[in-house]
Amino acid sequence: MSTQIIGKPQDRVDGRLKVTGRAMYSGDRQEENLTYGYLLTSKVAKGLIQAMDTSVAERSPGVAAVYTPFNPLKLYHGLEPPEGATSGETLPPLQDQKILNYGQIIGLVVAESYEQARDAAALVRTQYQAEEPVASWEQGIEHTFTPESVDREKATVKILAEGVDSIDDAIRGSPLVVDVTYTEPIYHHNPMEPHATTAVWHGDRLTIYDATQGVISHRLNVASVLGIDEDMVRVLCPFVGGAFGCKGSMWMFSPLTAAAARALNRPVKTILTREQMFTLVGHRPALIQHLTLGANPDGTLQAVKHDVRSTVSFAKIFVEAAAHRTSRLLYKSPNIQVSHTLVRWNVGGPTFMRAPGCAPGMFSLECAMDELAVRCGIDPVELRTKNDAEVYPGRNVPWSCKNLVECYQLGAEKFGWSKRNSIPGAVQEGDWLVGMGMASALYPAHRNRASAKVRFQADGTAQVSSATQDLGTGTWTVLAMVGADSLGLPIAKIHTELGDSALPSAPTSGGSASVASVTPAIQKAAESAKKKLIQLAIRDRKSPFFGAKIEDVSYRNGELTGAGKSADFGSVLSGIGRSAVEAVEMAAAGEEEEKYAFHSFGAQFCQVKVNRWTGEVRLQRMTSVMDIGTVVNLKTARSQIMGGIVFGIGMALMEGTILEEKTGRYANANFADYLIATNADVPYIDIHFINKPDTIFNPLGARGIGEIGITGTPAAIANAVYNATGRRVREFPILPEKLLPIGANQPMISMSERS
Amino acid sequence: MRPFTYEVPSSIQEATSRGGADAAFIAGGTTIVDLMKLEVMNPSRLVDVNPLPMLGIQMREDGLRIGALEKMSDVAEHPEVVANYPVISEALLQSASAQIRNMASIGGNLLQRTRCGYFRDVFTPCNKREPGTGCSAIDGENRMHAILGTSSSCIATHPSDLAVALVALDASIYIQNGAEERVMNLDDFYLVPGETPDHENQLRPGELITAVRVPRLLWARRSTYLKIRDRESYEFALTSAALALDLNGDTIRDVRIAVGGVGTKPWNLPEVRQALAGKPLKPETFAAAAKLAVNGANPLRHNGFKVDLVQRTIVRALMNLGGLA
Structure with missing residues (x-):
């Protein structure tokens, strides 16, 4: 094959359409005789709907119909995975009065304009018989269980050296032990484009314009919920305005919209509000991760134990495989154990979010490795290099193309890692404490x-x-x-x-x-x-x-x-x-899958400054080296890594959905209160690619690139914060108050006492 | 959003006569339109004040006069403001986003409503929005809420950065009611919630803020606005300090100081001013004075850190402005 443009920076072929507003997104779709749907959502997190008064809404200007559990549209149970592949949820709305989470769909108002539908929706009065929801780790204890499988392996995977009876024995036998717990809040994808569906029937054939990551999967899942043959459905989605996983599954508002269009014999368009995006289309579950590393004094790992608890809903199981996708395989250790339990909460269904498993798992593993480096008195880059895995632990197959050590070396060189002062709090620029940190990046290569x-x-x-x-x-x-x-x-x-x-x-x-x-x-x-x-x-x-x-x-x-x-x-x-x-x-893929393991790797380096008075963390620069096989388009590849890193900055420093324990309501379900990084929060990001084709993986030699950028970024930031301040924050996000007061060894007057 | 009529008066007097309990004035619309979409505010009439003669940024004998319709961005960048009152310019530039600053008026900024998430969600109890229903924030999520000037009815934080700077500078506002005009000190204008959190200021229905006056204060050229927030841009203050410093060598001659992000109104700090006046320019002085800022503070479950953080914010601002950092 001639390679004339692969690997070169190429402008987007759809760039002109996008910047001139001519790229038609799903919510832009116009149809003759179009009506607009607006979803009604629950204002309690658990219980029953007793009554809904829709009479005023029904008389409101332009209203075509108000569907509720008392005036439902018939929908069927969705397909379970694997049959339904990536079906986001399977319980159809409006089929009963049961409430399982705040913000659950309890109705759909259809009107001649979006505004009429929205304003009529506000006139519906709903009475609930509310119950106390499960919305905290404490309340969830009774609702804890072990999943059948995690990332296609058992919920507990043990790899033990000969003669070792248990992972705890291996830990007890290790001269140095790091034993730490990390917690993360729920995170939301928040793509710029909200979910949208425009459903148009031509006789018994349905055309759906949907904001989806999978037109084929969406067709199958919508058809099954509507109770029609999938051949009768066509799904179109030429452009998506960001997805990050929350458009990877079918969510029930889409077939509900199609059912309304069928009943009214008119096209219906439903666009989710930002608030509805928080409860109807998934999130990254909350996690508690317990990690124990045992090592020899020279830093050689002897034992890796990583236990994860993650949340699910009462309607859906999704496993955020934070240990199985990271500690299970990243480093060489004679003894490895990963395990996972799930806790049910009254929240909407969790789903994959950019680098599922790896993003949160690499936060805890890579922070723990940093703690181990300090314990051993070894440079973090050296510690990782020393424990680099040549073969996939437990399977003893090599990776198809792994260049992680090269990532460390190139990253350290480009970043200037050798200038790092390993003593926390030693570097100061004016009022700012400056620190450097690094972490590995990791994501499986799928085909x-x-x-x-x-x-x-x-x-x-x-x-x-x-x-x-x-x-x-x-x-x-x-x-x-x-x-x-x-x-x-x-x-x-x-x-x-x-x-x-x-x-x-x-x-x-x-x-x-x-x-x-x-x-x-x-x-x-x-x-x-x-x-x-x-x-x-x-x-x-x-x-x-x-x-x-x-x-x-x-x-x-x-x-x-x-x-x-x-x-x-x-x-x-x-x-x-x-x-x-x-x-x-x-x-x-062929039989190479049996002979090799496939992953992308990388190394993230960052420099932060932390204000010694008020504790804000600001990034100063980042260097990222990625081993992702062939770089197909240098321009969009850089954008993908940069986007992943920006996600990681948010995850580490400001993002996080706040769940109210008493009500099960998200307290910050909007863009004013759920903070994502602004341009001012993102420093210069220096991105390099190893660019070695992985032709065992596929002929082009290209592995995926959309997710790995987020992995390692939060840990690199947290490790840099430690280097700057001497403080380990193990509860994300790292907000200013978690760093105050900054260590007594800092040249500042005592401000910690409260008056 | 509920149906409303849209009216365009041709004079200030006509505007105030069209005002009333069922009406709302609209200038930049950056607050009112949001709140109408959320059905938090449901005026049946919108009175557009944009065509009214309430413009102008002038340095006069008695100080700076800013027309209420001036945009935040225009005031922030005005040479007289930048030169004479850096604290005003900095407070504005650290507010909202560039797009909002280009739209939002000065009068509207001073009257913006709280960002309390319960106030903005009509499905939760809120005494400010619906008197007598209770306060969801006191036992709810209150990390961003006030620690000063709170009551058992309301702990909502006043959101304006500009108002903090103006209160520190002892600014006044011109209020028009029909043919009558009155001038009121901005600090007095704002009310703490007490038992009536829906009553946020001394503006009566139909009254319009037409201008702001900032007294002449030559040493306000040495002033600053320090805002601590969870991200670098487009976010409300965890804590903030508006500070002007009058120095005589290494001695503090006088200070103007107010803090934001912590009060149910812009929080003026005359006690801190008194504690600093005449004292040496030293970190120890700052820390002792800053303690007075949190007299009477009432921290709750999630916002206790503000007691410490606001003192640190004051000290940091003093260190920076005093040239000690």
């Missing part, structure tokens, strides 16, 4: 079965199509780039199609797997299309290659050559009167 179509067209252009999605990540551009390189054509000659369930099937864009999954199918389809083109050229009398032997004609850079002749594919197709020739191919 799923995917299909794609490549089509040569008589006008000299080519089309690349697959039912994949672009979450704002740059898939449009990457598909065009891979299509261009596969066919040896300039990118301007490639038309891309995606985000349509009618296209060749592709997996949900999650787990950083889209590029890795879809591009092999494009490459394969390109080769098949070339073959078909040549076959056509030698068989048709009007072709200049008519009668040539198949092996004598070759395709290169858009041209067919052979039998002393040469012609571009467009003129060949035109000449024989064909509009196009195309091929569809499917690609999937």
Whole structure:
């Protein structure tokens, strides 16, 4: 394959559409005779709806219908995984009066305008028989259980050296032990674009414009909840304004909207409010992580024990595999044990959020490693290098392409790690204490079965199509780039199609797997299309290659050559009167999965300053080195890592959803009170790629890149805060008050006593 | 949002005659429109004051006069403000976002409602929004709430940064009611909640703030606004301090100081001023004086840290402005 543009910085092919406002997002969809849905949500977290008075709302201007449990739309139970793949929730709304969480759907108002629907919704009066919800770790004790499996392994995975009876024995036998507990709040994805569905029926065929990470999965799940054949449903989603996992599943407002459209025989569009985004489309669960590291005085790990408790809802199980995806495999240790228990709360269903498992797991593991480095008196980079795993623990297979130690080395060099003063609180700039910290980054490389179509067209252009999605990540551009390189054509000659369930099937864009999954199918389809083109050229009398032997004609850079002749594919197709020739191919991982482990790795370095008076933490700079295989588009790849790091900054320093214990209500379910990083919070981020193709993983050698950036970032920040202040904050986010008063060894007057 | 009518008066007098308990004035709209969407405020009439002659930023004999319709961004960047009252400029520039500052008026800033999450959620009890229903914050989530000037009815924090700076500078506001105009000290204008948290200030229905006057204070050229917050931009204060310092060598001649993020109104600190006046410019002096700021503080479950943090904020501001940092 010629590689002309892969790896180079490429502008987004859809960039102009986006900045000119012509990219039509799901909520932008306009239809003739369109109505607007507005969801009614519960204002208690547990109990029963006793009555709903909708009479005033129904008489309100423009209202077409008010659906409630007392006037329901029939919906069926959703498909459970794995059948339903990534189905977000399975309990259909409005089918009973039971309340399991604050903000649960209890009705849908449909009106002629969005404002009329919203204002009518405010006129519905609901009476509840409320019960005390489960909304804290203490209350959840009675609702604790062990999941059947975690990340396709047992809930407890033990890898013990010969002669070692238990992980606790291994810890007891370790000369140095770090034993720490970390807690994290619920986090919310908060993409800029809210979820939206526009449902349009043509007879018994349904077209849904939905903000989704998976048009194919959405089609299946919506059809099952509506009780219709999935062939009768088409899902379209050309653009997504950020997703981060919360659009990776079907949520019930979408089939509810479709059911209303069916009942009213009119298109209905429902857009979630920001507040509804907090309770209806998932979150990262709250976690308590207990980590025990046992090591020799030289820092060699002897035992790694990582126990995780994470929250789930009463309607849905989702396991945030914080230990199974991190401590289970990142470092070499003769003894490793990871375990997981779940705790039910009266909250909406949790779901995957950018780097599920790895983002929170790497926070605790990498902070604990920093504590171990201090305990051993070893540099954190050296400690990690020393414990680097050559083979996947317990499976004893190598990684397909692992360059983590190189990440440490390059990162340390680019960042200037050697200038770090290892004594906490030793560096001061004016009123600010300055510290440096680092952490590893880690995320599994996934590849799923995917299909794609490549089509040569008589006008000299080519089309690349697959039912994949672009979450704002740059898939449009990457598909065009891979299509261009596969066919040896300039990118301007490639038309891309995606985000349509009618296209060749592709997996949900999650787990950083889209590029890795879809591009092999494009490459394969390109080769098949070339073959078909040549076959056509030698068989048709009007072709200049008519009668040539198949092996004598070759395709290169858009041209067919052979039998002393040469012609571009467009003129060949035109000449024989064909509009196009195309091929569809499917690609999937093979037996390499048995022989190798697949992960992306990285190293994060950061420098923070902490005000010695008032405790605010501000980032000064970050360096990130990523080992993600082939970099396909340098420009969007950098953006992906940067975006992940910005997520990590929020996770470490300001984000966190506050759940009220007594009411089960989120106290900060809006953008004024749930803080995400602003531009002013994000320093210069220096990003480097190892860029070694992982061709065992797939022909392009590219692993996913969308999630790994968040991993390691929070720990690097927390470790830098320790280096700056001598304070370990093990409860995220690191708010100013958790650092006050800053150590007595600091040159400041005593301010700690309260008057 | 409930249905409302939209009216455009042609004079200040007409505007005030159109005002009333069922009406609300709209200038930049950055608060009122939000609250109407949330149905926290449901005026049946909106009276647009934007065309009214309430503009101008002028340095006069008696001080600075700012028209109530001036935008936050324009005041923040005005050369006379930047030169003579850095504390005002800094307070404005650390408020909200650039987009909001470009829209929001000075009068509206002073009248913005609290950010208490219960006040803004009509499904929770709130004495300020609906008198007699109770205060959800006292036993609820109260990390951002006030520790000073609170009552058993309300602990909502006053959100304005500008008001803190203006109270420190002893500013007054011009209030128009029909043909009558009165001038009121801004500190006196704001009320603590007591038993009537819905009653936030001394503005009567229909009355309009037309201008702000800041007394001439030459040494306010040495002034600053220090805001401590959870992120670097677009966030309300955990604590803040507005400070002007008059120095005579190493001695503090006089001080103006008020704090924000901690009070149910902008919290003026005359005791701290007294404690610092005439004292040497030393960290020990600062710490002792800062303690007086939290006299009578009533911390709750999540906001106890503010007792300490506001003292630290004061000391840090004094260190910076006094050139000791």
